[in-house]
Amino acid sequence: MGLYQTHRPRDLADVKGQKEAVGIIRGHLERGVFPPATLYYGPSGTGKTTLARYVCKELGCKPPNLQLVNAADDRGIDTVRSIRDKMGSAPLMGKYRIWIFDECHQWTSQAQSVLLEMLEDAPDHVKFMLCTTDPQKLLPTIRGRCAEIKTKELDEDDLYQALLSVCLKEEKLDLSKRVVKKTPEEKVLRLIAEKAEGSARAAIQRLDDISGLKTTEEQLRAIMLKDVKSWSKSIAQLLIDPEKTVWADVAEQLKGKTNDEAESIRQQIMGWANSVLLDQGIPKWAIKQGKKFAPNQKRMERAHRILEIFECLGPYDGGLHRLTRFCYEACNS
Numbered sequence: 230m231g232l233y234q235t236h237r238p239r240d241l242a243d244v245k246g247q248k249e250a251v252g253i254i255r256g257h258l259e260r261g262v263f264p265p266a267t268l269y270y271g272p273s274g275t276g277k278t279t280l281a282r283y284v285c286k287e288l289g290c291k292p293p294n295l296q297l298v299n300a301a302d303d304r305g306i307d308t309v310r311s312i313r314d315k316m317g318s319a320p321l322m323g324k325y326r327i328w329i330f331d332e333c334h335q336w337t338s339q340a341q342s343v344l345l346e347m348l349e350d351a352p353d354h355v356k357f358m359l360c361t362t363d364p365q366k367l368l369p370t371i372r373g374r375c376a377e378i379k380t381k382e383l384d385e386d387d388l389y390q391a392l393l394s395v396c397l398k399e400e401k402l403d404l405s406k407r408v409v410k411k412t413p414e415e416k417v418l419r420l421i422a423e424k425a426e427g428s429a430r431a432a433i434q435r436l437d438d439i440s441g442l443k444t445t446e447e448q449l450r451a452i453m454l455k456d457v458k459s460w461s462k463s464i465a466q467l468l469i470d471p472e473k474t475v476w477a478d479v480a481e482q483l484k485g486k487t488n489d490e491a492e493s494i495r496q497q498i499m500g501w502a503n504s505v506l507l508d509q510g511i512p513k514w515a516i517k518q519g520k521k522f523a524p525n526q527k528r529m530e531r532a533h534r535i536l537e538i539f540e541c542l543g544p545y546d547g548g549l550h551r552l553t554r555f556c557y558e559a560c561n562s
């Protein structure tokens with residue numbers, strides 16, 4: 230089991246960055262009224278399944294009365310029909326029988342039609358929880374029958390808090406079971422948060438990936454290198470931090486790029502260096518905290534040097550070989 234599975238929040242207080250969703254759920258719990266069907270939607274890894282499961286727990290619903298169906302594994306009409314046929318019978322214990330339909334946008338329209346019938350005919354003891362990243366793919370008539378709870382991408386600070394909370398829980402675990410032997414330095418967690426693109430699952434997965442590495446330097450390097458989506462930013466970050474810069478790492482990032490990509494990488498690196506200058510070298514997370522941080526002269530000088538190299542070596546021909554030379558020069562200056 231991955232870290233993100235072991236550390237699924239059991240408490241609303243541990244669900245970061247979803248104030249609105251949590252507020253709605255608290256309201257339902259306090260009033261003791263639960264809609265027959267709830268649609269949880271939002272980006273991947275932001276807490277949909279976690280919240281749905283939490284509500285089930287609060288309603289005292291456990292297996293076999295609680296069933297989790299992942300539509301990504303099973304898109305079959307047969308599954309839906311068999312649920313329809315058995316939902317009439319009363320729960321074995323407790324008040325409710327609940328079905329969580331994960332990734333339910335993947336259901337065929339035929340299966341969705343049966344689901345709609347189920348929503349219309351469900352007895353009082355039945356609750357449905359639909360989870361999806363893609364609510365537009367559901368029949369509008371299904372959506373019309375659901376209370377909606379929306380989760381949002383987590384901002385970097387919430388991601389940082391989620392990571393920290395996993396680390397602190399790891400510290401409390403029995404030594405033999407611990408994956409994260411020692412909570413990484415704040416800058417490691419901040420870097421992970423920055424690269425997770427709003428997904429708590431992705432962030433915790435990344436923490437898992439680096440948990441075997443001992444030094445902060447190794448951890449930072451691993452995070453940088455693994456990042457495929459924002460490689461331009463990674464290159465810029467590698468270049469801006471002369472202590473951490475290893476030409477081999479930059480070269481690795483440039484490998485396999487095309488001439489077309491080279492120009493957009495160059496543009497993005499310059500954009501990044503420019504924003505470092507504008508922010509006076511203070512990292513974004515520090516700015517967000519709103520405290521006073523001293524300008525970072527060293528980073529500003531690096532950013533300035535990068536801009537010089539990347540825009541002043543004569544007219545740019547867009548080729549990968551020129552970009553490679555710019556990067557090499559920035560690395561070694």
Ligand SMILES: Nc1ncnc2c1ncn2[C@@H]1O[C@H](COP(=O)(O)OP(=O)(O)O)[C@@H](O)[C@H]1O
Pocket residue numbers: 232233234236237238243244245246247271272273274275276277278279280360380383391429430431433
């Ligand atoms: N809002 C959040 N706060 C803290 N951890 C979260 C949050 N959302 C997701 N996670 C982490 O990611 C894992 C997967 O979350 P999940 O609820 O299955 O995401 P989703 O269903 O939105 O794709 C959880 O077990 C938890 O470790």
Ligand SMILES: [Mg+2]
Pocket residue numbers: 277278279331360
């Ligand atoms: Mg999910």
